[in-house]
Amino acid sequence: xxxxxxxxxxxxxxxxxxxxxxxxxxxxxxxxxxxxxxxxxxxxxxxxxxxxxxxxxxxxxxxxxxxxxxxxxxxxxxxxxxxxxxxxxxxxxxxxxxxxxxxxxxxxxxxxxxxxxxxxxxxxxxxxxxxxxxxxxxxxxxxxxxxxxxxxxxxxxxxxxxxxxxxxxxxxxxxxxxxxxxxxxxxxxxxxxxxxxxxxxxxxxxxxxxxxxxxxxxxxxxxxxxxxxxxxxxxxxxxxxxxxxxxxxxxxxxxxxxxxxxxxxxxxxxxxxxxxxxxxxxxxxxxxxxxxxxxxxxxxxxxxxxxxxxxx
Amino acid sequence: xxxxxxxxxxxxxxxxxxxxxxxxxxxxxxxxxxxxxxxxxxxxxxxxxxxxxxxxxxxxxxxxxxxxxxxxxxxxxxxxxxxxxxxxxxxxxxxxxxxxxxxxxxxxxxxxxxxxxxxxxxxxxxxxxxxxxxxxxxxxxxxxxxxxxxxxxxxxxxxxxxxxxxxxxxxxxxxxxxxxxxxxxxxxxxxxxxxxxxxxxxxxxxxxxxxxxxxxxxxxxxxxxxxxxxxxxxxxxxxxxxxxxxxxxxxx
Numbered sequence: 001x002x003x004x005x006x007x008x009x010x011x012x013x014x015x016x017x018x019x020x021x022x023x024x025x026x027x028x029x030x031x032x033x034x035x036x037x038x039x040x041x042x043x044x045x046x047x048x049x050x051x052x053x054x055x056x057x058x059x060x061x062x063x064x065x066x067x068x069x070x071x072x073x074x075x076x077x078x079x080x081x082x083x084x085x086x087x088x089x090x091x092x093x094x095x096x097x098x099x100x101x102x103x104x105x106x107x108x109x110x111x112x113x114x115x116x117x118x119x120x121x122x123x124x125x126x127x128x129x130x131x132x133x134x135x136x137x138x139x140x141x142x143x144x145x146x147x148x149x150x151x152x153x154x155x156x157x158x159x160x161x162x163x164x165x166x167x168x169x170x171x172x173x174x175x176x177x178x179x180x181x182x183x184x185x186x187x188x189x190x191x192x193x194x195x196x197x198x199x200x201x202x203x204x205x206x207x208x209x210x211x212x213x214x215x216x217x218x219x220x221x222x223x224x225x226x227x228x229x230x231x232x233x234x235x236x237x238x239x240x241x242x243x244x245x246x247x248x249x250x251x252x253x254x255x256x257x258x259x260x261x262x263x264x265x266x267x268x269x270x271x272x273x274x275x276x277x278x279x280x281x282x283x284x285x286x287x288x289x290x291x292x293x294x295x296x297x298x299x300x301x302x303x304x305x306x307x308x309x310x311x312x
Numbered sequence: 313x314x315x316x317x318x319x320x321x322x323x324x325x326x327x328x329x330x331x332x333x334x335x336x337x338x339x340x341x342x343x344x345x346x347x348x349x350x351x352x353x354x355x356x357x358x359x360x361x362x363x364x365x366x367x368x369x370x371x372x373x374x375x376x377x378x379x380x381x382x383x384x385x386x387x388x389x390x391x392x393x394x395x396x397x398x399x400x401x402x403x404x405x406x407x408x409x410x411x412x413x414x415x416x417x418x419x420x421x422x423x424x425x426x427x428x429x430x431x432x433x434x435x436x437x438x439x440x441x442x443x444x445x446x447x448x449x450x451x452x453x454x455x456x457x458x459x460x461x462x463x464x465x466x467x468x469x470x471x472x473x474x475x476x477x478x479x480x481x482x483x484x485x486x487x488x489x490x491x492x493x494x495x496x497x498x499x500x501x502x503x504x505x506x507x508x509x510x511x512x513x514x515x516x517x518x519x520x521x522x523x524x525x526x527x528x529x530x531x532x533x534x535x536x537x538x539x540x541x542x543x544x545x546x547x548x549x550x551x552x553x554x555x556x557x558x559x560x561x562x563x564x
Contacts, residue, residue, distance in 0.1 A: 022473055025475070054449060054451060068450055070450055070451055071449075128456075
């Protein structure tokens, strides 16, 4: 953590701008609900940007393709506005849940930060908006929890999840490229540390950041099912009963694509895929309405009941 | 001229008389030059773009409608003298300025999706299914800048993208379907059609049938308006014309 970052103290009751992204409002509502409730249990209020647009979806790599960074920068301007409107106070952090949004926003932020000329062009194009000043810091939820402290997480645990065996799965978007990585891109521990703090048994597999197939899932779901099969089978062999992740696209590919996995491998034993925030909500013993297990494709409830973690 | 509360509006109304009632050119004090499709015309100052073009000799069969800023037919594109910005508005609501370059856009070519509201599933997928180009939005906000109604067009397209029907319906509600957003969009989205589908889906699925509508449909079903309608159908063209000109008009 650099010195500049230390200026932003995470006080109890801090209100921090939060960018949802489209998936969190549709197929990953369970992720959003459980994350906001869990953050609140840790004393942090995630405040959704009053106005927001698409993050930009995928960070454009072309050198001269500035138009595809406009969406990201526009969202960063909203953080400045929130501070002016007093919805948050002196808060330059912007928290994201979706790994793809995180990656796109953080990289666009980095690009305009490092290239003042790009920043000026983008600001000029958006002449109706106030200028982006370049001071927003894009954070992934996992980083926020790390800053809150895993010790605090541990103290917030009210339910013993010691019987659960879970394999953490990182995906790629919070680790690569290394300029925006939230942890060591080759051997990350941040998700492991959080899951451990929740009192869950961690099952480590070398497949914890192998590609899930990403948006190829739209083009060729059987190819993605093949990858999901590998990842899930290795987790199973290593002794895991479920997977935990933070990326909605990884979650979709590992969870929903099990339908296609079964088509191809009829003997495959289905495995629940959690958002780590669902495990947080469960461990913190929050109201069941924040769990959102009904939105998971492979039913996690049976496993949790077997472990006496949910009422029968 | 008598002192009134709105001297500018009076000035505009006075100036427009030259086009509407045919005041002699010698009685007009202030003149400007505008460039319609590149050709310069001297027209009285303070006219609306529509009236100025008519003064210049254009006769509209398209690109004109209610003349009240409500029908969306008279879309116009212009650049003001010394300003690089390409601007859009309704010709009947915009004052012609000296040195302005302009042209009318009578129609925006755009395919309108065909759908049966009762058969569509109420969810984000329906918008993407009929208008997949929505996903191409880069949030440049050009549509918003183009909107003569000052709607937050980009915001409602973004709402469409994430399937937020209440926001989509609310933010696109005052759309007059002029098509200027779609004409300017670099992602080639047809915003006004997306908004319409959104409002229809929202109305169909989240708002109940209004009581007055239910009652009126019932009355129609009972044949309450049959005789009046039959009379109209049996009228000759001349009789219809007479009825139309002699009809009761609600006071403004």
